[in-house]
Structure formats: C-alpha cells, structure tokens
Amino acid sequence: MNVGMVVFGLKDKYMAAPIEYVKEILKLDKITRLPNAPEIVKGLMNVRGILLPVVDGRKLFQVGEDEISEEQKKQMRILWISTGREDEEDIGILVDHILGILFVDDEELKEVPEGMEGAEKFKASLLWDDKFVLMIDIDNLLRGRGDVR
C-alpha cells in the first residue's frame, strides 16, 4: 500500500506528516501571541476567518533553536494539520521549509530507532535517498498524554 507524506525540514532534520492529515500548506503570516500558553505554542493565525493555533516545530520536536534570518523566514511554512474529527482541534506546525510530497510503499517504513529522544512523537522512519526522515505521529501530537507546558 502506498503511503503519502509531506516532507519538511527543521534545521538539519527531516520529518514528514501523513498527507491525509495535512489540510493545507500556508505561508507564514502574522501570528498573534497567546499569553500563558505552553511554550511551544507560537500563537494564533487568522486563516480566512479560522483561528489556527500554530505550534513551533523546532520547539515541538526539540531540534534546537537559533536566530532565524529574514531569508529563512520566507522559506518557512505552516502545515495545517486536521483530522476532521469533531473533538480534535486543528493545529498548524511551523516548519523551516517543505521538501516535497513523497509516496512510498509501506514496506519501506521502518520503526523509529529505539532510545531516540522524543521517539514517542514519531510513528515510523524511512530513508529517502540519503536522507533520514521521521514520520510524525499525529495522534500523539493532538492527544498525547504528556503535558505540553
């Protein structure tokens, strides 16, 4: 069976989101700060009248932070994640850049390396050319048991 995913970059790491949960890919627009929100939450973005909470991908996946140049900012995108399920909120993940959309046979998906930090946030891994790509676990992202604060 074919698995589709949107591959994105966060600093030197590559990750992918299952395509069926990516509603749209948005350019970075004004984000309104949400006071007292968990640290990983950048704020709210107005997407055609819908308030989309935007989560900072770098913080979420702990890839480390540093200054982002204006040039880099232009590359940044927001993955609008939506499961379409009534009781689950839509969220946006702010990523550094999008590499493309990839379809692979599900046999190519491997387990997430054991003992890796933050392994629970991912569902699978794969090698794409020479790139190591981690596929994020949407359920964990939206419902995850752990505290996000």
Add this chain to the structure above:
Amino acid sequence: MSEIDINEYLPVFIDEAREYLQILNDKLLILEEEPGHLDAIREIFRAAHTLKGMSATMGFTHMAEVTHLMESALQPYRDKEDVQLPEELIDLLFRVLDYLQAQVDNLASGSDIEPPDEDLLNALKEAASGKVPTSSVSSSDKAPSKPSQEKGEEGATLEFELNDYDILVIEDALRAGNVVARIHVRLREGTMMKSVRAYMVVKTMEDHGGEVVKSVPPAEDIEQEKFDRDLFFLAIFPQGTDIEEVKKKIESIAEIESVDVEVIKDLQSLKRVKEEAKEEAKAEERKTEEKKETPSKVETAAKTKDKGKDEHKEKHQIEQLIRVPLSKLDKLMNLVGELVIYRTELQVAKEKNSEEALEGVIERIGRSIIELQNEVMSMRMTPMAFVFRRFPRMVRDLAKRFGKKVEFIIEGEETEIDRSILDKLGDPLVHLLRNAIDHGIETPEERVAAGKPEEGHLWLRAYAEGNYVFIEVEDDGRGIDPEKVKQKAIERGIISPEEAETLTKREIYELLFKPGFSTAEKVTDVSGRGVGLDVVKAVIEQLGGSIEIQSELGKGTKFILRLPLTLAIITALLVTVGDEVYAIPLGSVDEVVEKDERMKKTQVGEVFILRGDVLPVYYLKDIFKVPTAGEGQHLVVVRSAGSRAAIVIDDLIGQQEIVIKPLKGKYVGVPYISGATILGDGTIALITDLTQLLMGGRE
C-alpha cells in the same frame, strides 16, 4: 403540575429520548463486535442514566425502573479495564432497547406507556443483582431481535410489527368496510434504482386511494435502497376498490417481477400473514447470506468497527434542534434577499465609481445585517422557564420519596439564554436538585431537632449579569462538611492525607467534582453512584461556564453555575496593551477612568479609590505578560459575581460587536482568556475572561 404541562414537554422528551436510544443502539452494536469496548459500556451507562432521569421527571415510572435496573446491571462493568460484557447481558440490553423504543413510539403516536413484560423485568432484576442472565431467558418466546449485519433491518424485515395504533387503524378500516390488502412486490434481479421502482409502486397504490400503513422494510430503508428484491406493504384502500385492478397497474411498472395481493378480511388472517411474511423474509435473508460469502462479511464487520470508532468520537456532539416559527424564517429569507440585492448595488456603485452611491449601499447593508443579527439571536434565546418548568413535579415526587418536606421556589425563570446552552442544562440541574433533596435537606425530624423549620427550602434561581447568566441551586439543609469530604477523598485515594492538610475550604469543595467521588452512603434510585457532580461540571465547562460551591455546615449549600449568555456575538470594549489588542466583554465593564492620584500603593498591593470604594488593581500587561507594554493610562472598572476590580490598560480603541470564537484544547486553552475574535482588519483580539480573574482573586 397538571397533565397539560407534561404534554407541553412531551415532544422534547420524545426527541431527546430518541437521541439517547440511538446512542444505546449504536453502542450496543459496537459491544456486540467487541464486548470489552469500555467506552461503549460507559456511553451506554450514561445514556441509561440520563434516560432514567428524563423518564422520572416526566413521571414515566416504568421506563425509569427499567433504565434504573439497566444501570445497575452495567455498574460492575463500568470502571474496570479488561472486562468482557457477557453475551447474554448484551442480548438482554437489546431487549431493553426494544422495549424502550416501543414505549417512545407509543408516546409519539399518542398511546400510553406499557409496563415491561414480566419476563424482561425478572431477567433485568436478576442482572441488576449481579447475576448474568441465563441464555434460557434470552431465548424465551419473545426472543430479542438481534440485529443482522446492517442496522436498521433489526426485526423490521422479519414481520409487520404492528403497534397498537396500527392495529386500531386496521380495525377501524375493516369495520368501515375498507379494503385492507397485503401486497408483496418482487423486483427483477439486478434492478437499477430500486427505490424509484418502490416509489412507483407506492404511487400506484395512492392513485387508487390507497394508504400504506406499514411496509417491510420501512420507508427510510426503501429510500436508501437497503433491501434486496422483496417489498411488503400493508395498505388500506377505499371501500369497493378493485384490488385486481391495482395489482395489474403495479405489474405494469417496469422491472417488477411479480405481485402478490391478498385481501385481509380480519385481524386474525393478518396475524397469519405476519407469520408468512416472517418465513419469507427469513428465507430471503438466508439467500442473501449465502450470496454474501465470508469475505464480504468480514469486510462489513471491519467497517462497522471502524465506523463505531469514528462515531464514538462524534457522538459527544449530538445534533441539536431548534423549533423556529415559519414567520421568522420568512423574515430571514427577506433579509437575505435584501443583502443579495445590495451586492448588485455594490457592483453598480463600483462600476460607476461613485462614492455617494457606495456610502448609501454600505449604510443599507449595515442596517440589514443588524436586523439579521437580531433576528438570529432572538431565535436562539429562550427563557429558562423552558427547562425550569419541568422541575416542580420532580421535586415534589422526590421529596415524597425521601420523606422530606420541601418548599420549592423558582426565581427568574423569564431569564433568557441561548437555546443551545439551555438544552444542555436540563441534566445538570436535575442532578443538583436531586442532590439537594437527597443529601442537602434533612428529614423533618432532623430539622426540628436542629431548631430549623420543619419544611426545607430549595431555591432555583436564574439571573443575568453582564454577558453571563447565573443559575443558583440553593438549599437550607445540612450543608457540606469539609472534613467528611476530605476523609472521603483520602479513602478514595483522590488525595493523600498530607495534601489534605494544605487544602482550603474552596479546594476541598472542588474535590466533589472529581470523577469517582460520591458522598452518597448508599446507592439510591436517583442519586449516588458518582455519576453526579463530575458530569455536571464537565457539561458546564463544555458550555464555557463554571461552577462553584458555597456551603455552611448546618445552614445550607449553594451551587452557582455561571454560563455565557450566548455562544455567538457580544459587545466588547477593545483595549490595547503594548501592541496587543484585547476585548473585554462590555457586560462586565462598569466604567473607564483615568489613571490618576486615586491610585494608591498599599501593603497588599495597589488599589484604586473610586467614590469611596476601594478596588483592587490588576495590570493587564502582568496578567498576560505583555512584553512591550507601557505604564498604562486608563483603568477599566469591571464587575463580576459581585466583586469589582480596576484593570490597568494602555489605550482604548472603543466598543464593538464581536463574534466569539471559542479557544479550547490542549494548545490554546489558557487562563483568563475565553476566546478570540477577528477584527475588521484581520487582526486577532483575545477576549478576556475577567470573571475568572476576579473569582480567583477573591480567595
């Protein structure tokens, strides 16, 4: 309360009961696939509990009894992981469902409720006492209609299930000499658009003055083509109808293979027909079964499972209905019509590039939109009486049952609230009132001994304040003993003895809302079991409200519910702090004052002296940790739940109608913010929830 009052709420009861029966049905289907599905068990338990409450309120004792037993039977399975519901119990639950369904149908058709048959009642009682019903019970003469693969076919495909009303109609028809006929139509193999053919058959019957009393499968299944090739109709034709003629007409419809018509002479022959139909349908079912080989069956099962999962997710949000007078809809239609015209005018104004024309249109659009908004809002607002009026009877019945003397006082039932909120208030209020009667108010002897009047008082109060509606349930009973609550919480393992030491009175009362906490000593028919307060709190919070307990030992207890007036639009004061915009609901704003020498520093922090009142001062920039804020120039005096405070802000933008978009969930549910709104220029303003701040600050 008179009979008429009950009738007034009967349609609502029927509507709601049907929703819950639907949930029962769906969840039972899931359980049949997966007897250990804990969520489904809990859903069923909750639905049964609610149905019980509703039935008791309406005085439908048979239904209340059956659902009570059902709840008891499920009790042991509800809070254990890894539990399998015995198949016999599931079967029994299906029978209960059938019974409840039949009763609701009876009510809907204007008949009375029938008591459950002995057999069912005994089996239930046995199950409720902890014994798993034996299979011999479940396979007794009235075997439960186990659903076949597709739901909606339950039982109905097997026979004409005639209710009392149907039988009455048929008896009448026979007496009046009308022709009652049973018509069996078989479609050709591979017929396309079966529902269309079925429609043509019905149409033909109607052309001859016929009226279909019953069909197998039922009409909606026919519409959705949920049948194979056979259709059975029970129809009444006018006296002297040539039934052979009807038959010929039906046969002439394309793709009809055969038509069998039998004229019913009396009800006896109908019963015979019933048996036959059963046989035929069964034979048909067997055939279908053979056709659908195992793989497809597995597929269906898998599908149901998946679906069940999704449905479980969605079922929390039951579709709500509002009854709207047609005249209002017409008015809305007119308003929308006007807007459509204005759009054309706008186009014209743009082409003409005429400022003047443009201004005119904008003004007209503005007026229409205000009117539209008011119309929509007025449709949604409903007086509390809609819910409150059901209670006096319930309170009286309960008081009697518990041997209490209660004077029930309702205040402010004319207070209006958004219908969608009102609809969900029924259950929580039932819980609170029951608690008050069961646990709060003492028996007359106890009261006299405590030096109180023999008769207890129970108040149900509603009033609006700002953009909130407050509902209070107050009794002058024994009050809640914080020590007892503490002990119980420690016993239940909710808190440790060390933690208990540090709790304030308010925090102790909060424990009452923890899942699994129940102060009821024994399980009674109406309260106890711990379904109570945690559910109440969950419902209120889901509505964007909050709940608080005030109690004094020996004096009484007061539950205060705070609910938003509406979920949609409010007027708010827009203010800035640094470069951020916040909206303060105008309903809680008293006034705006300059920041001047009336502000004083004291040992407990800054205060503002307003005409002799000392108000605590809060800085919005501190509450929201605004990085770029100035020193602040104005103070907004806000009021909520009886307390006032002055909030320091930088600047005022003005007041504006805003559309509330709720913020909730893992990432955006933050303190002191109730929602957000999008302003005209696309920027987002956060809506402050200062009540939360004031209530928190009072401790």
